[in-house]
Structure formats: structure tokens, C-alpha cells
Amino acid sequence: xxxxxxxxxxxHQGNQKIHILHDISLEIEQGEFVGIMGQSGSGKSTLIxxxxxxxxxxxxxxxxxxxxxxxxxxxxxxxxxxxxxxFVFQNFKLINNLSVAENIALPLMYAGVKxxxxxxxxIEVLEKVGLTGYEKSIPSQLSGGQQQRVSIARAIIxxxxxxxxxxPTGALDSQTSEEIMSLFKELNTVNKTTIVIVTHDPxxxxxxxxxxxxxxxxxxxxxxxxxxxxx
Ligand code: ADP
Ligand code: MG
Numbered sequence: 513x514x515x516x517x518x519x520x521x522x523x524h525q526g527n528q529k530i531h532i533l534h535d536i537s538l539e540i541e542q543g544e545f546v547g548i549m550g551q552s553g554s555g556k557s558t559l560i561x562x563x564x565x566x567x568x569x570x571x572x573x574x575x576x577x578x579x580x581x582x583x584x585x586x587x588x589x590x591x592x593x594x595x596x597x598x599f600v601f602q603n604f605k606l607i608n609n610l611s612v613a614e615n616i617a618l619p620l621m622y623a624g625v626k627x628x629x630x631x632x633x634x635i636e637v638l639e640k641v642g643l644t645g646y647e648k649s650i651p652s653q654l655s656g657g658q659q660q661r662v663s664i665a666r667a668i669i670x671x672x673x674x675x676x677x678x679x680p681t682g683a684l685d686s687q688t689s690e691e692i693m694s695l696f697k698e699l700n701t702v703n704k705t706t707i708v709i710v711t712h713d714p715x716x717x718x719x720x721x722x723x724x725x726x727x728x729x730x731x732x733x734x735x736x737x738x739x740x741x742x743x
Pocket of ligand 2: 556557558678
């Protein structure tokens, strides 16, 4: 479904051209639960910004569902992103003067979905993330783990083709991290959501069905690790 072919990414700083991603080729199939691991600064966020159609300034080809998206205009890429990708971030990125329900509703409101349908969807996704009844709460009144559940609800409400989570447990204690990882696992196994999780935490990485490792902007060849859950 996701196919990157020889992706190279450069940043320009003054006159300098910095080579960030080197010949990245990878395939992610529908239904996969994939981790991307690597040290801080290794290029993980840069890579998933490309995978999530946030960045089109790269060299190489990105084939998504048999379409080569590399030459798409910003407008076309934005609509591809809105229709296919849900994002979860380390720091939740919730809007604090909006209720939980309003935060979750945002993607559907932008998409022009009817209010009645949105209300029903909110009930469904809150149940999925274990926050039934929290519609009227304000994010700042919730624990970190609950806030991350809200952001996961927001990411899945539009029924995206795949989820990208950039260090989703980075701001959470280990117990809460495990709970959030269990939720991702459940979304993957029960709802068949394709999930790509970026982490530098080996405890998170070892829970993925497949782990890609990135070092200084290069994928290391020892990919394809499968954990015991798969066997
Ligand atoms: P990671 O997510 O693995 O910590 P990043 O993808 O954020 O790493 O960054 C990879 C490298 O690219 C780092 O050296 C970082 O300093 C550099 N970088 C990231 N964003 C920019 C930018 N907008 N301009 C210049 N350099 C950048
Ligand atoms: Mg990062």
C-alpha cells in the first residue's frame, strides 16, 4: 500500500545542503503494525512527514495505492492526507479551550460531515478509546494518558487508511505507555487499522510486529524483526 522508492531528503541551511534521508526504500502493507526506531536526530520525523503526505520536497518516488504521489500538487496531497491519514503526536496537540467532543469533531467538521452523524461518531470513537462519557471534559482536566486517548480518537474518527504516531508515549510514564500501546494494538487487531509508530523507546519497539531501524538517515538492513505475538 505504501511504497517508498529511493527517497532522499535534503535541508538547506544558508548555502549548505544537508543530506537527511539517504536512499530510503520501504514497503508497508495494509493492516501492518510497524515501528520506526532510531536515535534522536536520525530522521524519523522527517521520514514520517513524507509518509504522511506532509512533506513533498524530496527526491525519489512515493507510490501509494498504486499511484505515484511524488509529483502531486500541494492541493492534491492535502486531500490525499485528509482522506487517508490520522496523526498522533507526543504532546497530544489538543485545543484546550475546546471540549473533548469538539476536539474530536474537528476533522469531520472540516470535512463537512453533518452534525448528527458527528455526534454518533464521537460516541463510537470515545468507546473505542475507553473514554465513554468524557464528551464535555476539557483536555487540561484529563491525565496525560487520557489526553493521548482523545488525540487517538481524533485521529481515527475519519476512518483513515493508516495512522502515524510520532513518539506517542514519549510524554507518558511507563504504565500509561503500556496502556496506550495496548490501545494501538487493539485498533490494529480488532479494527485492522494500519499503524506506523515512531519511537526511540525499545520497550515500545519490541511490541511492534515489524521494526524498521533508522541510523543517520539510513534504514539499517536488519529490518523485518517479528515479535512473539506473531508466531
Ligand atoms: P528524529 O525525528 O529522528 O529525531 P528529525 O527527522 O526530526 O529526527 O531530524 C533529522 C535531522 O534533520 C536532524 O539532524 C535535524 O536537525 C534535521 N532537521 C529537521 N528539520 C529540519 C529543518 N526544518 N531544517 C533543517 N534541518 C532540519
Ligand atoms: Mg522526531
